Amino acid sequence: xxxxxxxxxxxxxxxxxxxxxxxxxxxxxxxxxxxxxxxxxxxxxxxxxxxxxxxxxxxxxxxxxxxxxxxxxxxxxxxxxxxxxxxxxxxxxxxxxxxxxxxxxxxxxxxxxxx
Amino acid sequence: xxxxxxxxxxxxxxxxxxxxxxxxxxxxxxxxxxxxxxxxxxxxxxxxxxxxxxxxxxxxxxxxxxxxxxxxxxxxxxxxxxxxxxxxxxxxxxxxxxxxxxxxxxxxxxxxxxxxxxx
Numbered sequence: 001x002x003x004x005x006x007x008x009x010x011x012x013x014x015x016x017x018x019x020x021x022x023x024x025x026x027x028x029x030x031x032x033x034x035x036x037x038x039x040x041x042x043x044x045x046x047x048x049x050x051x052x053x054x055x056x057x058x059x060x061x062x063x064x065x066x067x068x069x070x071x072x073x074x075x076x077x078x079x080x081x082x083x084x085x086x087x088x089x090x091x092x093x094x095x096x097x098x099x100x101x102x103x104x105x106x107x108x109x110x111x112x113x114x115x
Numbered sequence: 116x117x118x119x120x121x122x123x124x125x126x127x128x129x130x131x132x133x134x135x136x137x138x139x140x141x142x143x144x145x146x147x148x149x150x151x152x153x154x155x156x157x158x159x160x161x162x163x164x165x166x167x168x169x170x171x172x173x174x175x176x177x178x179x180x181x182x183x184x185x186x187x188x189x190x191x192x193x194x195x196x197x198x199x200x201x202x203x204x205x206x207x208x209x210x211x212x213x214x215x216x217x218x219x220x221x222x223x224x225x226x227x228x229x230x231x232x233x234x
Contacts, residue, residue, distance in 0.1 A: 033221075035224075041226055042119075042121075042226040045221055045222070045223075048221060088158070092222075096220070103150060104162075104220075104222060106159065106160040
């Protein structure tokens with residue numbers, strides 16, 4: 001039972017390089033999310049996808065793009081990486097529905113360093 | 116806008132002591148959900164509990180208990196007889212109520228409390 005799987009787990013990039021972080025879930029969840037975690041700031045939402053075919057900006061979307069490839073997969077792309085994007089990135093998924101109280105399930109994170 | 120404040124940045128206790136982690140939230144919504152997550156040193160996020168805004172019953176699960184007080188907008192977490200394995204960062208989070216079948220629920224996190232339990 002894999003849950004939410006993120007790849008890669010670690011990555012080092014040079015400023016200006018591009019990269020795509022991959023996320024897949026096997027829980028048949030409708031909604032998926034990308035967060036970044038910086039020291040002392042908790043997790044902040046970058047983008048989310050309420051359902052297949054839809055994406056919306058979160059609190060800190062600048063410098064990122066996302067693709068909801070299908071119900072299982074939700075990728076995050078950095079087109080031109082900047083040192084300010086050095087962070088730990090978490091993907092999450094959840095079921096949806098009126099009054100749904102199901103928690104978000106998180107992947108193990110991707111540790112990204114931009115030099 | 117929603118906001119979650121965890122004023123305690125770091126807490127250290129000695130094993131077997133009780134410890135309470137504070138969480139205060141702000142929201143204009145009348146219905147919402149509150150969550151606690153644990154992040155051990157290995158880095159993953161582990162779901163601990165959810166509470167909806169119209170259920171103010173306190174909850175106990177083993178050594179863990181949660182005190183939700185809507186009047187003070189607080190959702191505090193107590194660990195009784197702490198153990199070294201409880202050492203982790205604990206996050207409180209708030210989400211809006213999903214009013215439609217296709218709506219996602221964005222989580223607003225606090226900045227976390229680093230709990231260290233010393234042997």
